[in-house]
Amino acid sequence: MVNIAVLGYGTVGSGVVEVINTNHASINKKAGTEINIKYVLDLRDFPGDPVQKVLVHDFDTIINDPEVDVVVEVMGGIEPAYTFTKRALEAGKSVCTSNKALVAEHGTELVQMAQDREINYLFEASCGGGIPIIRPLNSSLTADEIDEITGILNGTTNYILSKMATDGSDFAEVLKDAQDKGYAERNPEADVEGYDACRKIAILSSLAYGRHVNYEDIYTEGITKIDATDIKYAKHLDNSIKLLATSKKVGDGFYAMVSPVMINQNSPLYSVNNVFNAIFVHGNVLGDAMFYGSGAGKLPTASAVVADVVDCAKHLHRNIFMNWSSKTLNLMSVDSVENRFFVRIKGSLTRDMEQVEQVLGHVETVSLPDAPEEFAVITDKMTEADFKAKAEKLGTVISRIRAWV
Amino acid sequence: MVNIAVLGYGTVGSGVVEVINTNHASINKKAGTEINIKYVLDLRDFPGDPVQKVLVHDFDTIINDPEVDVVVEVMGGIEPAYTFTKRALEAGKSVCTSNKALVAEHGTELVQMAQDREINYLFEASCGGGIPIIRPLNSSLTADEIDEITGILNGTTNYILSKMATDGSDFAEVLKDAQDKGYAERNPEADVEGYDACRKIAILSSLAYGRHVNYEDIYTEGITKIDATDIKYAKHLDNSIKLLATSKKVGDGFYAMVSPVMINQNSPLYSVNNVFNAIFVHGNVLGDAMFYGSGAGKLPTASAVVADVVDCAKHLHRNIFMNWSSKTLNLMSVDSVENRFFVRIKGSLTRDMEQVEQVLGHVETVSLPDAPEEFAVITDKMTEADFKAKAEKLGTVISRIRAWV
Numbered sequence: 001m002v003n004i005a006v007l008g009y010g011t012v013g014s015g016v017v018e019v020i021n022t023n024h025a026s027i028n029k030k031a032g033t034e035i036n037i038k039y040v041l042d043l044r045d046f047p048g049d050p051v052q053k054v055l056v057h058d059f060d061t062i063i064n065d066p067e068v069d070v071v072v073e074v075m076g077g078i079e080p081a082y083t084f085t086k087r088a089l090e091a092g093k094s095v096c097t098s099n100k101a102l103v104a105e106h107g108t109e110l111v112q113m114a115q116d117r118e119i120n121y122l123f124e125a126s127c128g129g130g131i132p133i134i135r136p137l138n139s140s141l142t143a144d145e146i147d148e149i150t151g152i153l154n155g156t157t158n159y160i161l162s163k164m165a166t167d168g169s170d171f172a173e174v175l176k177d178a179q180d181k182g183y184a185e186r187n188p189e190a191d192v193e194g195y196d197a198c199r200k201i202a203i204l205s206s207l208a209y210g211r212h213v214n215y216e217d218i219y220t221e222g223i224t225k226i227d228a229t230d231i232k233y234a235k236h237l238d239n240s241i242k243l244l245a246t247s248k249k250v251g252d253g254f255y256a257m258v259s260p261v262m263i264n265q266n267s268p269l270y271s272v273n274n275v276f277n278a279i280f281v282h283g284n285v286l287g288d289a290m291f292y293g294s295g296a297g298k299l300p301t302a303s304a305v306v307a308d309v310v311d312c313a314k315h316l317h318r319n320i321f322m323n324w325s326s327k328t329l330n331l332m333s334v335d336s337v338e339n340r341f342f343v344r345i346k347g348s349l350t351r352d353m354e355q356v357e358q359v360l361g362h363v364e365t366v367s368l369p370d371a372p373e374e375f376a377v378i379t380d381k382m383t384e385a386d387f388k389a390k391a392e393k394l395g396t397v398i399s400r401i402r403a404w405v
Numbered sequence: 406m407v408n409i410a411v412l413g414y415g416t417v418g419s420g421v422v423e424v425i426n427t428n429h430a431s432i433n434k435k436a437g438t439e440i441n442i443k444y445v446l447d448l449r450d451f452p453g454d455p456v457q458k459v460l461v462h463d464f465d466t467i468i469n470d471p472e473v474d475v476v477v478e479v480m481g482g483i484e485p486a487y488t489f490t491k492r493a494l495e496a497g498k499s500v501c502t503s504n505k506a507l508v509a510e511h512g513t514e515l516v517q518m519a520q521d522r523e524i525n526y527l528f529e530a531s532c533g534g535g536i537p538i539i540r541p542l543n544s545s546l547t548a549d550e551i552d553e554i555t556g557i558l559n560g561t562t563n564y565i566l567s568k569m570a571t572d573g574s575d576f577a578e579v580l581k582d583a584q585d586k587g588y589a590e591r592n593p594e595a596d597v598e599g600y601d602a603c604r605k606i607a608i609l610s611s612l613a614y615g616r617h618v619n620y621e622d623i624y625t626e627g628i629t630k631i632d633a634t635d636i637k638y639a640k641h642l643d644n645s646i647k648l649l650a651t652s653k654k655v656g657d658g659f660y661a662m663v664s665p666v667m668i669n670q671n672s673p674l675y676s677v678n679n680v681f682n683a684i685f686v687h688g689n690v691l692g693d694a695m696f697y698g699s700g701a702g703k704l705p706t707a708s709a710v711v712a713d714v715v716d717c718a719k720h721l722h723r724n725i726f727m728n729w730s731s732k733t734l735n736l737m738s739v740d741s742v743e744n745r746f747f748v749r750i751k752g753s754l755t756r757d758m759e760q761v762e763q764v765l766g767h768v769e770t771v772s773l774p775d776a777p778e779e780f781a782v783i784t785d786k787m788t789e790a791d792f793k794a795k796a797e798k799l800g801t802v803i804s805r806i807r808a809w810v
Contacts, residue, residue, distance in 0.1 A: 019548050019690045029615075030547040030728060124545070130691045132545035139544070140529070140537035142435040143424050143711035210434075268697055271676045276693075285424045286535045286698065286708040288681075292673055293694035303691040306548035314726065321719065323435060 002031065002313040005039040005062040007084055008075035009051060012098050012125070013040065015302030016072055017051060020309075027306065031313040038068060063087050070312045072305060073097040082106055089113045089121065094316070096308035098125035098301055104199035108212045108326050118319050122308035127200040128153060128277045130300025131293035135311070137207045137281075138322050144283030146208040147249040153200040155275035155295040156184045156191035157223050157243045161231075161260075162273040165240060170228045183275060193222035194243060194258040201245035204279070205256055207322065211329035213247070213256060219334040221259040225399060232368055233342070233376050239264050239405055242272070253332040262342050262403040335385035340405065342378050343391070344398040349375040352396070359394045378403050407436065407718040410444040410467040412489055413480035414456060417503050417530070418445065420707030421477055422456060425714075432711065436718040443473060468492050475717045477710060478502040487511055494518045494526065499721070501713035503530035503706055509604035513617045516729050523724050527713035532605040533558060533682045535705025536698035540716070542612045542686075543727050549688030551613040552654040558605040560680035560700040561589045561596035562628050562648040566636075566665075567678040570645060575633045588680060598627035599648060599663040606650035609684070610661055612727065616734035618652070618661060624739040626664040630804060637773055638747070638781050644669050644810055647677070658737040667747050667808040740790035745810065747783050748796070749803040754780040757801070764799045783808050 006013050020027060020035055028034050039056050046052055059080075062068055071088040073095055075081045081102050088095050089110065097103065103110070103123045114121035124134045128151070137146075152158050156178060163174045175192065178184035190196045202215035223243050234241050239262045247256035263270055268290045272278040277295025282288055294300035311320065345356060349367050356377060357363060363377035379387070391397040411418050425432060425440055433439050444461050451457055464485075467473055476493040478500055480486045486507050493500050494515065502508065508515070508528045519526035529539045533556070542551075557563050561583060568579045580597065583589035595601045607620035628648050639646050644667045652661035668675055673695045677683040682700025687693055699705035716725065750761060754772050761782060762768060768782035784792070796802040 022690065023548060023550055026550050026615075027548060030726065032726065131694060132541045135545045136537045136541055139716065140540045140712055141708075142715040143428060143432060143708045145428055145431050210431075265676070268676070268681075271670070271673070276673075283535075283708060285427065285704045285711075287702070287705050289536060289696075289698035291694075291696060294692045297692070299690045300692050303546075303548045303688060306690075307545055310547040311544065321435065321437065 001034045001036050002069045002316065003036050003038040003067045004070040004072055004309055005041065005068045006037060006072045006074065007041045008073070009040050009042040009044070009046065010074070011298045012074040012301050012305065015298040016074060016305050019299065019302045019306045027310060031310045033313055035309060035313060038065070059084055063091050068093055069316055070094045070096065070309055072309060073099060074305060075099065076101065078102055078105060085110055086113065089117060089119065092117055092119060094120040094122070094312040096122045096305055096312060098123070098305050100126040100196070100199045100203060104202045104215045107203060107206065108324065111322055111324050112326055115319050118317050120312050120315060120320050122311060123203070124308050125301045125304035127203050128279055128291065128293065129155070129295040129297060130303045131277060131279065131291050131295065132304070133204065133279050133291050134207065136291065137204065138320070141281065141283055141286065144286045146281060146283050148246070148282040149201065149204050149208055149279065150244055150246040150269070151201065151204065151279035152242055152269055152272050152277050153197040153245045153279070153295065154191055154243060155277055156188065158272065158277065159183050159275045160192070161223060161226070161241055161243065164226070164228065164231050165235065168228055168231065171224060171226055192224050194220045197243060197245040198258045201247055201256055201258060205247040205329070206324050209254060209329055210323040211325055211327045213329050213331070217331050218256040218258060223260050226260055229368070229371055230399070230401060232371070233344070233366060234262055236366060236368060237262070237405070240270055241401065242269060244269070250332065254329055255332040255334060255337045257334060257337065260401050262401050262405055264405040267404065335383060337384050338381045339384065340379055340381050340403040341387050342376060342401045342403040344374055344376045344400070345394070346374055346396040346398055356394065359390050374398060378405065406439045406441050407474045407721065408441050408443040408472045409475040409477055409714060410446065410473045411442060411477045411479065412446045413478070414445050414447040414449070414451065415479070416703050417479040417706050417710065420703035421479060421710050424704065424707045424711045432715060436715045438718055440714060440718060443470070464489055468496050473498055474721055475499045475501065475714055477714060478504060479710060480504065481506065483507055483510060490515055491518065494522060494524065497522060497524060499525040499527070499717040501527045501710055501717060503528070503710050505531040505601070505604045505608060509607045509620045512608060512611065513729065513731050516727055517731055520724050523722050525717050525720060525725055527716060528608070529713050530706045530709035532608050533684055533696065533698065534560070534700040534702060535708045536682060536684065536696050536700065537709070538609065538684050538696050539612065541696065542609065543725070546686065546688055546691065549691045551686060551688050553651070553687040554606065554609050554613055554684065555649055555651040555674070556606065556609065556684040557647055557674055557677050557682050558602040558650045558684070558700065559596055559648060560682055561593065563677065563682065564588050564680045565597070566628060566631070566646055566648065569631070569633065569636050570640065573633055573636065576629060576631055597629050599625045602648060602650040603663045606652055606661055606663060610652040610734070611729050614659060614734055615728040616730055616732045618734050618736070622736045623661040623663060628665050631665055634773070634776055635804070635806060637776070638771060639667055641773060642667070642771060642810070645675055646806060647674060649674070655737065659734055660737040660739060660742045662739060662742065665806050667806050667810055669810040672809065740788060742789050743786045744789065745784055745786050745808040746792050747781060747806045747808040749779055749781045749805070750799070751779055751801040751803055761799065764795050779803060783810065
């Protein structure tokens with residue numbers, strides 16, 4: 001029997017308890033032992049809920065019980081999760097978590113602590129919710145040197161962008177609808193400004209490239225400036241706009257970036273809609289691969305956490321290899337990253353194209369009947385710095401979105 | 406150091422050697438030891454190829470060398486691969502393979518032999534080429550009870566169907582083009598009749614449901630009867646036709662089936678085109694997930710084989726859990742499986758609809774301007790047996806394709 005303690009009986013925590021109860025027999029078979037929920041830690045009481053029997057209010061009860069083998073930290077946030085995780089690892093207990101903020105902030109240290117003690121710190125649920133991506137990176141794609149990860153890693157923003165494309169509505173309107181439906185938080189900043197996706201791509205990149213990627217080094221741009229007209233242009237071009245979190249090898253360097261991108265139907269990410277997430281991975285021998293599924297939600301996230309619990313149970317006191325060293329990966333400046341740009345410009349296609357091409361070089365053009373006072377172009381590839389300078393010189397740029405088309 | 410022997414220096418075998426040489430440093434790091442190719446077995450000689458230094462012609466050299474820890478069987482076919490695999494396992498050597506025919510035919514026995522000896526028989530490359538699917542099923546989706554697997558598991562047929570959709574050409578024409586390009590074999594039967602996909606879904610189902618699925622029990626229908634007019638109807642309906650290999654839980658039973666299916670844009674499999682493969686998995690707590698990538702090709706397949714080698718090296722003399730028991734899963738008769746059907750009917754929509762609805766019940770209708778002597782309907786859900794009887798009664802059915810729309 002392996003005893004576990006669940007820290008936090010919120011959405012994910014109650015999901016973990018539910019999943020373990022629902023699939024008890026098959027989970028025990030796959031773990032090769034019985035998984036027993038010995039404690040659930042929460043400050044609140046839950047009268048009438050069977051969890052009450054194992055509920056404790058004091059973390060010390062858990063940390064001082066030598067029978068607890070695995071701690072499931074699903075509290076979210078940095079503190080007290082960070083302190084609890086360190087104390088659990090110091091006490092020789094493996095830890096599984098869905099806490100992307102903590103993994104992005106202190107993952108390097110916590111992974112190392114687990115390695116030093118021949119136990120495990122696992123976080124499958126921290127990226128892509130229920131999608132198996134961390135374990136495949138650690139143990140399936142071992143023959144490859146990975147040179148790109150590009151993901152739709154945030155369900156809230158993908159829902160908003162999908163809904164804007166379906167309804168033709170503006171960002172603010174759809175955000176309100178998403179908040180009403182519970183898909184977006186009352187304070188939506190972490191999602192819509194790209195901060196959540198930024199932490200996730202930092203974690204995935206650290207594992208894929210074997211060196212610590214600091215999320216604070218990643219250029220991050222959210223979706224708040226995308227409007228209904230952008231979506232119209234995208235549709236006209238048979239493209240879709242997605243918030244992509246990406247990291248790529250370029251020469252001997254790496255860059256990472258979170259931003260809205262126009263993509264076309266040739267991208268496997270094109271048709272990933274609503275709250276679904278997907279992670280595209282390119283390996284030097286594998287080529288293209290993609291992992292798709294529910295990026296959030298109580299049960300999908302709990303499914304990933306419980307899979308980590310099973311792995312911990314199968315590897316008690318045996319560290320599972322993770323390619324995440326404490327050396328930092330120095331990212332290239334985003335200024336030198338090359339992209340194509342979709343650019344909306346004030347003026348008229350016929351009158352102003354000559355000047356636009358003089359500044360931006362060769363472009364493809366597009367105009368919309370119901371946006372008569374502007375037109376748009378898609379540039380060839382150029383560096384971010386180069387584009388910035390040219391756009392300033394032009395003086396009539398309304399907005400720009402990166403284009404992978 | 407872990408010594409391996411590669412059986413067969415054909416496409417996949419030479420790919421395995423290439424991958425190990427190309428990514429030597431990173432592979433050794435992830436394996437935690439050096440992977441050394443001690444032997445390559447082939448009846449042929451390869452003068453001028455560096456492989457010549459490790460080439461042997463006699464399997465006994467490998468089996469009698471106690472230094473060989475892992476045997477990579479990439480010969481294909483049942484014999485001598487089956488005998489060699491058994492002898493290797495009996496000698497305490499783990500075996501990795503890309504040989505779906507052998508795994509489908511003798512997997513139950515070979516998995517058991519490896520379990521009994523605390524070694525491993527791994528076959529990631531047997532399904533979906535480079536796509537990580539076997540290892541995720543074994544070690545990632547452990548919190549779930551899987552109730553459906555549906556895959557585009559054969560690159561050749563997916564290429565043919567994609568090309569038919571793009572060019573509007575007929576099956577025979579596109580098959581010839583595929584053969585000329587090397588995407589289809591001179592004898593294409595195993596691919597186009599669905600036999601290859603059938604073996605793969607048998608393997609995936611055995612792992613997912615924990616009981617042996619006999620590939621000979623699976624209803625299998627190929628793509629040879631799909632014609633340019635079917636494709637036109639599909640396009641008109643914004644659908645695509647894919648060869649799907651599926652197994653599903655229905656009540657307490659399971660069915661499995663390989664057949665062309667019309668799917669719509671809501672399916673994540675809709676936009677899986679050309680030689681790409683994808684495997685959709687539904688778990689009772691995870692919900693939908695999909696794994697996408699190169700289903701064939703030298704390096705993607707070799708990538709999966711080498712990932713198995715790495716796993717064997719990390720688990721020498723420690724069996725990796727696989728949920729594949731020797732008990733057989735008795736599949737439901739396909740007669741009782743429910744589907745919707747896309748049905749082409751001789752006659753005219755206006756004249757014959759009343760009779761069609763009398764026999765088939767409520768249907769959606771579609772007609773094409775350039776197929777004036779026929780029309781088509783999509784039925785509601787009914788059992789296969791029910792549909793068969795009704796189609797016979799109608800007497801004017803030209804053809805039918807299952808419809809998941």
